[in-house]
Amino acid sequence: MTAFAQRIWASTLGRHLLLAGLGLVAVALVLENTSAFRNGQFAVMAYMGIAAGGLTVLTGLNGQLSLGHGAFMAIGAYTTALLLDDYESAPPLILVLLAATAVALVIGAGVGVAAARLHGPYIAGATLALAIAVPGIALYFQGTLGGEQGLTVVVPDVPNWFADAAYFITANDVSSSKYVAYIGWFSLIVSYVLLANLSRSRVGRIWRAVRDDDVAAEIAGINLGRARVLAFVVSTACAGLAGAVLALAVRLAAPSGFMLTLSLALLSAVVLGGLGSLLGALIGAALLTFLPQVVTSIGLDAGLTDLQAAELAPLVYGLTTMLVVILAPAGIVGTARAARRRRRSHP
């Protein structure tokens, strides 16, 4: 390795940007070489990954357990749907994504202030209430939020510059679903770079200190409340962005898409991957996206009826979770890292 490359690798930002660049190339390679159906699944993985990434920072680094991240995804999705309701007057997509993030951020700040006063199971309880209440808001304000039917999202056309650039490089035309997958993965990479930098910085160290021993942290001069609210806000902003990508991928924001199961699925993704690890969140999101569909397909190929194959998916997911908890209690990434560390110290 040349000194130049070493210098980049040694700086946190440089390393993260380098990884992001490599990630971008990998995303382009994967999306261009997979079918339109897989593109759609990668879009799903992207939004689950963004939300899980935010949650893993909150739970893994700051020790706050949120059962309400699905609600913040709903807020992001509904913001997107309200902005993208008309084909002609749609604002640029980047603004929509930022707006969804900002709205979730502001509401997250409000909830975060309340949550910062609570500890452990009480935060979980408060956010659980949120997860149950938010879909009800959409039902109550049926006129503006569309009630049970939800709001349809008009996905803007692929901009010409993007289509031409993609065509120049890959010789493939960009379909709408591939465009959404690209947006999802760009958003994922940007948010992961920011999250990775944050957790490596002073802020991240403060969060860890608060998580490990709040009394010691307070004696060291850390404002506990501010640290907790900040972690909560960062995390909900990610959930809002994830909701925006979800709305683009599904083309609909409807309350039945944001039931409690969504929040619990996110949490299970984070636990499967390994608390506090962004790579773990990504792996968890991949499991969440691909496992049920692959298992159902295998079940159907093995001659099960549709009903049995459909019931097989949650069964296998549950068993996988149990296996991971028993065999890799720190999550997939956490346990792999611990194993590597052990091998290094005992060569």
Place this chain on the structure above:
Amino acid sequence: MRTWSRRVAVFTSVLAAGAVLAACGAGGRPDEGKDSTEDVVGVTEDTIKIGAHFPLTGVAAPGYSEIPSGHKAYYDYVNANGGVHGRKIEFVVRDDAYNPTQTSQVTNELVLKDRIFAMVGGLGTPTHSAVVDFLNGEKVPDLFVSSGSLQWGDDVESKPQTFGWQPDYETEGKIIGKWVSENMPNARVGLFLQDDDFGEDGEKGVRRYLGDQIVATERYTSGNTDVAPQVAALQAANVDIVLGFNTPSYTALTQLTANKLNFDPKWFYSNVGSDPELVGSLLARFSEGAVKDGSSLLDGVVTTEYIPGVDTPDDPWVKLWQEVWDKHGSGGKLTNYRVYGMSQAYTFVQALQSAGPNPTREGIVEAIEQAGKEFDGPALAPFRYSEDSHMGISGLRVSELSGGKANPLTPVLTTDIGDAPIVKDHSGAASDAPPEDGIPTG
């Protein structure tokens, strides 16, 4: 010297990366290519693949998950008898758990990976709304949606591939409204509505005939199982008849709650919420065994019917469905949900027959628009399909339940959305009998 060589190295690697980037792509668009004549998606020499999304797991699964088993049984029956124009029908069902996010994922899978020829019978209003634009964008025929929302058929221009099947809720509401205004002209009417398209479209229809008779309108949100406030409000308004546009669970809940409150009006449930067998079993479950013979609790309840159901085992259609189910069913007994699935499947086979020996996606849509009005089938009233309307069955009849059976109170009445008048059906659709071999000829 070392710095210089490093710079050269960096410069060359950037250059090389650029060159690779340029080489791996097209570098510009070729002129518009020629259209290759492609095979029809999902159709091979001897098979035709179709699919649908249904709630096989989750809260909406009881009842609804039986519909695809009816479809499958009928297609197996057709396949065993030689298929349609020599092709066997493959029906792929994917579970969406009644969650629109999952509907969009499984529909992607059906269209892009399984490469289905058409979607047939996709279930649910919020779920199907999530994919209707995608299906139309991909030009996939989206046939016979299992929901009575108006949006599947009233806007052909924006959804040219989508067709409704069952009578829409507005048509049903109009016929219910007229029946009440004629038979109970002095009654105080209360409405019990699900708070979505279903209740809204139904109310629109009912109000056309009962504008000043309605004294109370109560709504419930699906998922909230406490209906005591609504039922008490109806009781306080002293209504003589309650018109319910609700799902079977809420039929059971309103019956139990009314019993508790000593409230005994006449009940009129729209078709969706009135399957006596399912409501009966729900009543037994919700009351924790206190109600034993649930279906008899519904004696005297008025409802509507648009296809013959299992309460009329001597009907030629039900005889056919029973035979199909005995031969090709997947266990369990014939239920009204399975009959619904088979009736839909029958209409699809009919459409496929009319699309000719070489079906295409445009061809089947055109065939339904041209010939759909003439399709003979189990439906009591004819379809409304044309180039301007993709609305399904045009009417139904009002019946009264007793002992789990529906006894007709009116002949089959037909109408359409909007101002269309309600008339007695003269098409004879109700007396159609199935062909000898049970397979339509188109």
